[in-house]
Every structure is written in structure tokens, then in C-alpha cells.
Amino acid sequence: MYAIETDQISKTYASGLVALKDVTIQVKQGEVFCLLGQNGAGKSTLINILSTFFKATTGTVKLFGTPLTDQTIMALRSQVGTVSQQISVDTHLSLKENMLFQAALYDIPKEKAGQQLTELIDRFNLTDYLNYPVVSFSGGIKRRLDIALALMSSPKVLFLDEPTVGMDVQSRQAMWQMIQQIKSELMTTIFLTTHYLEEAEQLSDTICIMKDGRIITQDSQSNLKGYVSDQLIEFTFPTPTRAINSFEHFKQHFGKKVTLNARTIRLSKPERDLDYYLNWLLQEAIEVSGINRVSSTLEDVFLRLITEEGAEGDENQGHFKTDH
Ligand SMILES: Nc1ncnc2c1ncn2[C@@H]1O[C@H](COP(=O)(O)OP(=O)(O)OP(=O)(O)O)[C@@H](O)[C@H]1O
Ligand SMILES: [Mg+2]
Numbered sequence: 463m464y465a466i467e468t469d470q471i472s473k474t475y476a477s478g479l480v481a482l483k484d485v486t487i488q489v490k491q492g493e494v495f496c497l498l499g500q501n502g503a504g505k506s507t508l509i510n511i512l513s514t515f516f517k518a519t520t521g522t523v524k525l526f527g528t529p530l531t532d533q534t535i536m537a538l539r540s541q542v543g544t545v546s547q548q549i550s551v552d553t554h555l556s557l558k559e560n561m562l563f564q565a566a567l568y569d570i571p572k573e574k575a576g577q578q579l580t581e582l583i584d585r586f587n588l589t590d591y592l593n594y595p596v597v598s599f600s601g602g603i604k605r606r607l608d609i610a611l612a613l614m615s616s617p618k619v620l621f622l623d624e625p626t627v628g629m630d631v632q633s634r635q636a637m638w639q640m641i642q643q644i645k646s647e648l649m650t651t652i653f654l655t656t657h658y659l660e661e662a663e664q665l666s667d668t669i670c671i672m673k674d675g676r677i678i679t680q681d682s683q684s685n686l687k688g689y690v691s692d693q694l695i696e697f698t699f700p701t702p703t704r705a706i707n708s709f710e711h712f713k714q715h716f717g718k719k720v721t722l723n724a725r726t727i728r729l730s731k732p733e734r735d736l737d738y739y740l741n742w743l744l745q746e747a748i749e750v751s752g753i754n755r756v757s758s759t760l761e762d763v764f765l766r767l768i769t770e771e772g773a774e775g776d777e778n779q780g781h782f783k784t785d786h
Contacts, residue, residue, distance in 0.1 A: 463527045465491045465619050465651040466512055471521030473507050473675075481507040483675045485521070489619075489668070494645055494652045496662040498764060499672035505655040506547055506623055508672075512653065513544040513621045526618060540568060543617030543650075547624050551608045553597035557588065560596065560607070561614050568615040575614070582610050585647065586640055602633025606640055613644070619651040620644060626661060634661070641665055659761045669760070671767055678767050686763050694762065695729045695739060698752035708748050715742070721765075728756075730766070 466489035473482040481504045489495040497505050510516040512523060514535055523530040525538045551560050558579065565575030583589055588610055591599055596607055605625060612620060622641070626634045642665065644650050656662055662669055663683065670680040679686070697712075699705035702725050712720045712727050719730045732739070736753060743750060 463491070464488045464524070465493075465526060466495075466653065467524040468512070469522045471508075471511060471518040471523060473504075473511060473516070474519045481675050482511075482518070485672075485675075485677055487670055487677060487680055489651060489653060491526075491651055492645070492649055493667040494641070494654060494665050495668045495670065496666035497653070497655045497670050497672060498657075498659070498662055499655075500768065503672040504675040505672060507675075509544070509546075509621050509623050509653065509655065513542050514539045515544070540615065541618045543612035543615060543620040545605075545608050545612050545620070545622050545625060547627070549601075549604050549608055551596050551604060551611050553604070554595055556593050556595055557583075557607050557610070558592050560611050564611050564614040570615065578614055578616070582613055585643065586610055600633070602629045602636065605629070605633075606637060609640060609644075613648070613650075616648075617650065619653060622652065622654045624655055624657065626656065626658065634658075638664055659759070659764055663760045671764060673768055683760070687758055687760065689758075689763055689767075693731050694756050694758055695732045695736070696752075696754050696756045697727045697729070697739075697743075697750045698754075699725050699727070700749070700751045701725065704749070711746060711748065715746075728762075730762070 466487070468485055468487050470484045470486055471482060472480065472484060474480050485504075485508060497508065499505050507516065511518050512525075514530060525541065528534050528538060530538055551557075552563070555563070561579045561582070562575060565572075565578070570578065583592060586606065588607065591603060591607060596604055599607070609620075609622070609625065625641070626637050629637065638661070641652060641654070645652055654662075654665065666683055668680065669683050669686055671678045697705075699708065705722060705725050705727055709720070709722045709727060712729070716729055721728050721730075729739075736755065739753060743753070
């Protein structure tokens, strides 16, 4: 049984805007499922539907095997925790007050709420933040408090919509640790969206890429990287300026297969061996400080899939499998 399963859900907003088209996904129990996509791809819309707050226009959603209907919605909602893109913790109250309020909303008996509060505070080292108004803490801490709050009702699945947006490196790492703990210690299924590919790489088991309301692909992280593995050659230049100056030359010769990034130029799908490219550099009198075969990062895969889909028009499911 999957934690979440959807069959061809679509969403048309009252304005007529079609935000989701035939979205079919499966999220396994206990995994971190990461949804990637550019601004406006439909990620938050999908989260709002899966977390029971918006209704899909067509299609079906199952949570832990139970179809989401008017009859099941309240029972299913109690199994779901949601941390939306905006901070939802009441900043004028302390964390403790927020957590007890949340417990009351979910009808959790007082004694149980007290235990749950102590356990969460200990587990995530939040003691320092317990008794002061949340407004006095930094954005990064507020976000972690928001998540602790969502865990008060012991949800079976936790939705995190861009949990680390705008955070500094340290806060982001603290958040990653918290997410890993939620997965491994509380066994909660986590559905995450992010624009940081490094974050998806660090945390997720399954990655799903969306574009313009459609799923382009859903697969395990290792399979995804395999789509373009060993298909890159990286030319490193002594300075970024030298890389920029040579880029036009590369483009003329290799076309769209080259990308520029700081001091490096990358060539995807190379058709010859390294010697060929070394000779070409010599012939063209282009000086590099290194040339290597590199394995692809999630960023390479993401950019390629997003660009390829764009180039091929409004194709439905892309050419990679979307089910397992
Ligand atoms: N309540 C609404 N009414 C009408 N259109 C909406 C509404 N909410 C979102 N949209 C539109 O639906 C599309 C998908 O938006 P959504 O917020 O789901 O994208 P997203 O992938 O979460 O983007 P971001 O990365 O910017 O958060 C966008 O074109 C957006 O403008
Ligand atoms: Mg969003």
C-alpha cells in the first residue's frame, strides 16, 4: 500500500487557469518524496490537494489506501501534517502555547499533549525556544518550530512546502537534520518541495519533476541520475573570464550541447573520446586547466529534462516511466 496515490488528477482554478493536468504519482510509506519544478509548475496546488485542503477538479486521491471523499476527508485530514510556504505558527504565542493550542485543535487529551510536547522538544533540541514568543526568533528557527507544531498530531505523512527557502547554510543544515530525524525516528512519510537541488539530493528517496502542471518523471534518485550518467565532459578554465571568452567557440562547434558554469564548460552526450577533444582544443588554441569525464548531478538531470520537455512541446508524460 502506498502512503499517497493519485490517478490522473487535474485542477482548474475558478479563474480558468489549469494548474494540474493528469497528475499520477505514487509515494511509498516512510520515504522522502521530493517534488521539483519551476515557479508556477503546480507544486503547492498539488500539496494543497493531497493534504485535503483543495479539491481536485477531476481524478482520484488515495491516502494510505483510503480514497479521499466527502465522507473520509475529516478522518484523513487528521493523519496529515502540513507546513505551508508561509509560516503558520502564531508568532505572538510561545512555542509551548502554540503546541498546546494545536493539540486542542486535534482533540488530543491534555496529558498526551504534554508528553508529545516534551518528546518533540527533546528530540529536536528546541528547549531554548519553548517559553518565549515565537516572534523573537529568526526565520530559520520559526520554520523548525512550524514543523514541530505540525508533528503534534503525530501525522502519518508530513507535507513540507519549500521548508528551507531563504535560509542561511547553517539553518538549512539544521533543517535537513530535522527532516532526516523525522524520517528515521518517527517513520513519517515526507512529501517535500524545494528549489534547491542540493537539498533534494541530500534528502530524497524518490524525485518527481513537474512542468506546467504535468509530471515529467518520477523515479528513484539513483535511476534519475542514470538518465544522463557518464555523458558529460567538463572543461575547466584558469579563470571564469577565459571560460566566457571560449564559450562562443564551443557553441559554434558543439551547438546546444554545451553549458557554461563559472570556470567550467560542460559538454553533454559526447560522441568521441577524450583524446579527440584534447586535439580539438590544441587545434583551436584553446587553453584549459583540466578536462574530465564527470557524472551528472541532479541539477544536470533537472535542467535537461525541463529543457527537453520544453523543446518537444506540450507532450503528456515525457519519455520516462512514471510508475513502478
Ligand atoms: N488560488 C489560485 N487561483 C488561481 N490561480 C492560482 C491559485 N493558486 C495558484 N494559482 C496558479 O496556479 C499555477 C500553479 O501555482 P502553484 O502555486 O501551485 O505553483 P508552484 O509550483 O507552487 O510555484 P512556486 O514555486 O512559485 O511556489 C500558477 O500559474 C499560479 O499562478
Ligand atoms: Mg509553491
